[in-house]
Amino acid sequence: MNNTDNLSKKITILIDAGHGGKDPGAIGHNGLQEKKVNIAIALQLKKFLDNDKIFRTILTRNNDSYLSLKTRKQFFKKNHVNLLISIHVDSSKKRYVSGASLWIISPSRMDREINNYLKNKNSDILFAESIQKVFNENKNDLFLKKTILDLQFSNFQKIEFDLSTHIFEQLKKNIKLHKIELNYASLGILSSINIPAILIETGFITNFWEEKQLNTTFYQKKISNALYLALKKYFSFTLKSK
């Protein structure tokens, strides 16, 4: 195997730090802004992944800039990405609520997105090469296209389930979990029909203790390292079993 082979076989992780610029995200009682925690964890996670030869990374933002949802979604329309991981911090009116949680797209939202794609002939979404080929050869076969997209979505769900098991396992060694179950949401950032996507709420900025912790490099590193180890475990296993 030569170097170019190695590069093309790398797992591409798109890291999305939530909010940024004029959008601070949630704000803690002591003034900590969610956007700052998100970018810190995203940059650390990038470092961990880039130091590992099986991964390459793309960031939706690498500084304190504001990105619209549309701009964020351009990244996975135009790049072949194996996984999107979006990083956020939660908030609650109840100050005692704390802990991390994981979110994936709700099936009903994904249904809607797939149907919208099929109705809209000008969609410029980049699919995996093999799927793109079938789509090009069967431009007007909506039934076939829908079947493929539905199958792909169940495969993505499986990836998200398996991966979340690894993430929970790593996180619970290091930080408090809010819930040890995946949550479903109709979130725009998770709604892309061509890549699996998972969103982590790393803790509650409205909890006094977690706001303090989330502001430290030590605690941020615990989270980014846990995410890295989970990705490593999941993807080295799937690579081996190919």
Ligand SMILES: [Zn+2]
């Ligand atoms: Zn957020």
